[in-house]
Every structure is written in C-alpha cells, then in structure tokens.
Amino acid sequence: MDSYNGTPHTLTRYDEDINALRTMLMNMGGVAEQHFADALAYLLDGDAERGARALKQDYEINRMESSIDELAIQIIARYSPMANDLRTIMSVVKAITDLERIGDKSEKMARIAEEIGPILRHTDFIGHLRVMGRIVGGMMHDALDAFIRLDAIAAEEIIRRDTHVNEEYNAVHRVLLKYMNENPNSADVGLRILSCMRAIERVGDHCTNIAEYVIFQQKGDDVRHSNISKEKQRTQI
Secondary structure: OOOOOOOHHHHHHHHHHHHHHHHHHHHHHHHHHHHHHHHHHHHHHOOHHHHHHHOOHHHHHHHHHHHHHHHHHHHHHHHOOOHHHHHHHHHHHHHHHHHHHHHHHHHHHHHHHHHHHHHHOOOOOHHHHHHHHHHHHHHHHHHHHHHHHOOHHHHHHHHHHHHHHHHHHHHHHHHHHHHHHHOHHHHHHHHHHHHHHHHHHHHHHHHHHHHHHHHHHHHOOOOOOOHHHHOOOOOOO
16 A cells, blocks of 8 residues: 555554544444434424434434544554545544534434424425435435545535535525514524524535545545535525
8 A cells, every 4th residue: 555654564454444444434424314314303203202312312423523533643643644545534534523513413403393393393494494304314325425435426416416405595594584574473483493494504514525525535636615616506694
C-alpha cells in the first residue's frame, strides 16, 4: 500500500485498523439512519414505540462518535498515513460529525412529536413533511452506500437531489408563514412545524456533506464550493 510509510510487518495491522475505522463508521451510519426513521415514524404516524427509541438513540450515536475519533487518532499517531488513506481517515472523521448532528436533529424531531404530534398530524403540512422525510431518508441511505463503495458518480447524484428537499422546504415555508399570520393563535404550533421542516432539511444537508466526502476520497477534490454544490438551491431562513 503506497500511502503508508511504515514497515512491512505492520502492514496487516494497519489494513485491519483502516477497515475497522470504515466498519465503525457504517455501524454508526446505520444507527443514525434508524434514529431518523424512528423520529419520522413518531412525528408522522404517532408510533410511540419508535418514538421512545428515538428519544434515547442519541446517546449511542455520541458514544460511537467518540470511539471512532479515538481510533482515527491512534491510526495517525501509529502509522503516519499518506495520500488516499489519509483522505479516508479525514473523510471518516468529518462524516461522523455529520452523523452526530443528524442524531441531534432526529432527537429534536422526536421531542417535537412528543409535544404536538397529534395536532401536527391533523394539519395540511403533514404531507409536505412526509415528502421531505422520504427524500432525505433515501439520501441518507444512498450517501452511506456511496461512502462504503467509494462511488463518486452516485455521490454527485445525491448532492443534486438535495435541491428537491430545498424546493419543498421553500414552498412550504411561504405557506406556513402565511398560515401563522392569518391564525395568530396557532403561531406556537406553526413555529414547531417550521422547526421540524428545518430539521429534516438540515439532515439533507448533512447527507450532502457525506456525499461530498466520497468525491474527496476518490478524487482529492473539495467540491463544497464547486459548480456541483452551487447547483443546490439554498433554503429560506
């Protein structure tokens, strides 16, 4: 492996540590994906069992993030990796930060569902939340799959898909603000609905980030400010 400047007798252990790092990331990704799905099920369908699980899962995600950080530091200290392997390690460390934030957003959605779920499910906005949730859930699954397969083409498609999430968010944002102006007594509920929409949209952004790390690993290109990322339509604040 030309991206490692250690001695040959440590090569097997080095490969094992790199593979362990990627495996730990995928395990964390699976927990984050389930966390988001459970929070959505609680929010959209009132699934109390999955809601209870969603309110607890953030602790597990945080624990996994700490373990992966520790292993990444150990690999760098022991082996001084270079080139492709260093990009892999950097990408994993960045990706787990996004996964941790996805966990935060999922917990936030679950807590809002606990507060106003029955009211929310009787509003006209529930359908829009379903659409956003379905798109973002698919993005998360595909971004993690692209990461493990190092599929830069799939990653580029995921980045473009985030535009649909932002378009849905912007469209509903305008309608929701109008609804709140016309129904001042519903302003508190409206703000919580807006908070849910924003949480789902932000999860989409984190999935986009993970897709960008795939391209970075494969090509060494930082595409965060490239044309492909500029295609993403920004959401309203």
